[in-house]
Amino acid sequence: MSFRELRFARALEFTIHEINNRTDFLPGITLGYQIHDSCAEVPTVSHYSTCACLSDKHQYPAFLRTIPSDHHQAAALAKTVKYFGWTWIGAVRSDTDYGNIGMASFLKAAQEEGICVEYSESLYRTEPRSKLERVANVIRRSTARVIVAFLASGDMRVLLEELTRQPPPPLQWIGSDAWIIHPEFLRFNMCAGAIGFGIPRSVIPGFREFLLDLSPEQALKSPLLTEFWESSFSCSLTGSSGGARECDGSEDIRALQNPYTDTSQLRITNLVYKATYAIAHAIHGVICNDTQCDKSAKFTPLQILDQLKRVDFTTKNGFQVSFDSSGDPVAVYELINWQFKKDGGLxxxxxxxxxxxxxRGQEFSMSRAIIWMGEQTEVPRSVCSESCPPGTRKAVQKGKPICCYDCIPCAEGEISNKTDSLNCVRCPSDFWPNTQQDSCLPKPVEFLSWADTLSIILTAFSLSGAFVAVCVIAVFYKHRTSPIVRANNSELSFLLLFSLTLCFLCSLTFIGQPSKWSCMLRHTVFGITFVLCISCVLGKTIVVLMAFRATLPGSNVMKWFGPPQQRLSVLAFTLIQVIICVLWLTTSPPLPFKNLKYYKERIILECALGSAVGFWAVLGYIGFLALLCFILAFLARKLPDNFNEAKFITFSMLIFCAVWVTFIPAYVSSPGKFTVAVEIFAILASSFGLFICIFAPKCFLIMFRPEQNTKKHLMGKGPSKAF
Structure with missing residues (x-):
């Protein structure tokens, strides 16, 4: 005999007595009852049948219950597993409608929550022992530390007894209401820390006194109570129990400690109480009006059923009773945790x-701390794979559930900024991942800034060159009447020194952050100043050639290339470059450009050429003039003269051409800001080459060999020849 089930039956009897003793309810009507052993099968208004299948009104039109459907319990269990962060669980169920349908609902809800099931096994208490051993071994070998048991109490009992023979590693049990609040299982310490949902605990006033108000004489009136009395006290009331002693009246029912007398956890018992009241309310609704009831009224079960569907009342102990269209109550559960008491029991x-x-999302409300398996206070972990940190993505392991995965670092240029990302996201073009690859940071912008050491060095050379050029201008101006200055076309020399000063200074426009104006300025100023410079050198070269021609008998060639023609030639050559630059700037000018291709992790801020034709036209024109100047100077290098300037112009043009020929491949292949540095270096190198080759010898004579700065010496009539 199940003393707990007997308590349920006596709860029905108690409720009927309570209703019959009321004067405000079913006045003049006395309810009766019959109690049979139902072998736990389904009555019309059930206090214990939770199978979701019973909510199908096409199949079970006359079924109602005061216990929630397993559909709600399955959803609640799945949310519980999700709530505590478990994604890798085992599952075991009764091989009955209760277990199979309940577990199917749970697995569906678990899948929607992203929970993976390592195994799902079924069992039934009457199956062969070999089947039970196989299920127990699956549980023992599993890696999941959490197990959801959707089992009827009888099936749970045989499973725990089998596991006790060879205990598995500590498991966190998650139980259905069929066993999680069953007192019998508190003897299994391996389930310590178990959690699950139970029907809310209640107090039924007067019920304990009713249960204990039982004497041997009253027990003899009912075969059930007779069996209970004889089983509890190991004595015989009827004298037909074989060798058992006779009950002598000393038996004290209040001293018993068993499920019948234990009213500290009235859960299912309260559902019996509610179900009985529901039927009584339905009868009241059919045969009674506001003042009286018709004792002789005839009614059918369908009328009672129709009235049952509409009942809505609150019991004396404060619980609401109503049914939805499926005959189910509102699902309200207590979250139960098995904890050790001070005496060591559960x-x-x-x-x-x-x-x-x-x-949705507010169904749970926690009221106190949970003690987990092994008396832990921290939530146990049960995952197939640990969470993937930001900066990685999940890659499902082949042939395994989605909860089993590897953490793959994000590819270059990609990030993931949350845990367990399925995909990595590419950073925008102006951004690059940090070291952890969990956020995109703005790419550092690189350009040849004024603070760079390289810029400081180049600036120093540029300013030094300009300063020396200005000093030479001052020296030439001071000695402007001296033969060496006058002999080398002082006007073109001053213009050449001025253009060289500009060439030195124009390199400064290449330093600093590129802007719209600086990009247009740097290339055009460079192109125009260098053409001005080369035009002056070309003019000086032509003057040397014309001067030699003028010494031939009958030649008047110098009148065709006197000072006005020299100025005009320089102006004409420079104007052509100005026109090229204007066309370049008006059609497709150089503009600031973020180069994202050369380096992946940083931005090169540079001046895009705009029209490549314009850029190479500017350089090509400079190269053409330089080559022309070199050829003419080369032809005039052996002309008779003590100070043949054509030689120095030849050397200067040789250096100039060499610098710019090597500049082209260096410019194309240099990375980032070094492209600009190469261009500045070429400008400074060619400027210094021109300056040193053309003006250094003159300055040396003026400053350190003044005795050679005479017309006589320059005409080759002096005693010594320095050059």
Missing amino acids: DFVTVGHYDSSRP
């Missing part, structure tokens, strides 16, 4: 509540 402790009528 006990049911309510740690929270679940109410399906509350808004």
Whole structure:
């Protein structure tokens, strides 16, 4: 005999007595009852049948219940597993409608929550022992530390007894209401820390006194109570129990400690109480009006059923009773945790509540701490794979559930900024991942800034060159009447020195952050100043050639290339470059450009050429003039003269051409800001080459060999020849 089930039956008897003793309810009507052993099968208004299948009104039109459907419990269990972060679980169920349908609902809800099931096994208590051993071994060998058991109490009992023979590693049990609040299982310490949902605990006033108000004489009136009395006290009331002693009246029912007398956890018992009241309310609704009831009224079960569907009342102990269209009540559960008491035994402790009528995501309310398996206070972990940190993505392992995965670092240029990312995201073009690859940072912008050491060095050379050029201008101006200055076309020399000063200074426009104006300025100023410079050198070369021609008998060639023609030639050559630059700037000018291709992790801020034709036209024109100047100077290098300037112009043009020929491949292949540095270096190198080759010898004579700065010496009539 199940003393707990007997308590349920006596709860029905108690409720009927309570209703019959009321004067405000079913006045003049006395309810009766019959109690049969139903072998736990389904009555019309059930206090214990939770199978979701019974909500199907096409199949079970006359079924109602005061216990929530397993559909709600399955959803609540899945949310519980998700709530505590478990993604890798085992599952075991009764091989009955209760277990199979309940577990199917749970697995569907678990899948929607992203929970993976390592195994799902079924069992039934009457199956061969070999089947039970196989299920137990699956549980023992599993890697999941959490197991959801959707088992009827009888099936759970045989499973735990089998596991006790060879205990598995500590498991966190998650139980259905069929066993999680069953006192019998508190003897299994391996389930310590178990959690699950139970029907809310209640108090039924007067019920304990009713249970204990039982004497041997009253027990003899019912075969059930007779069996209970004889089983509890190991004595015989009828004298037909074989060798058992006779009950002598000394038996004290209040001294008993068994499920019949234990009213500390009235859960299912309260559902019997509610179910009985529901039927009584239905009868009241059919045969009674506001003042009286018709004792002789005839009614059919369908009328009672119709009235049952509409009942809505609150019991004396404060619980609401109503049914939805499926004959189910609102699903309200207590979250039960098995915790050790001070005496070392296990006990049911309510740690929270679940109410399906509350808004989504707010169904849970926790009231106290949970003690987990092994008396841990921290939530145990049960995952197939640890979470992938930001900066990685999940890659499912072949042939395994989605909860089993590898963490793959994001590819270059990609990030993931949350845990367990399925994909990595590419950073925008102006951004690059940090070291952890969990956020995109703005790419550092690189250009030849004024603070760079290289810029400081180049600036120093540029300013030094300009300063020396200005000093030479001052020296030439001071000695402007001296033969060496006058003999080398002083006007072109001053213009050449001025253009060289500009050439030195124009390199400064290449330093600093490129802007719209600086990009247009740097190339055009460079192109025009260098053409001005080469035009002056070309003019000086032509003057040397013309001067030699003028010494031939009958030649008047110098009148065709006198000072006005020299100025005009320089102006004409420079004007052509100005026109090229204007066309370049008006059609497709150089503009600031973010180069994202050369380096992946940083931006090169440079001046895009705009029209490549314009850029190479500017350089090509400079090269053409330089080559022309070199050829003419080369032809005039052996002309008779003590100070043949054509030689120095030849050397200067040789250096100039060499610099710019090597500049082209260096410019194309240099990375980032070094492209600009190469261009500045070429400008400074060619400027210094021109300056040193053309003006250094003159300055040396003026400053350190003044005795050679005479017309006589220059005409080759002096005693010594320095050059």
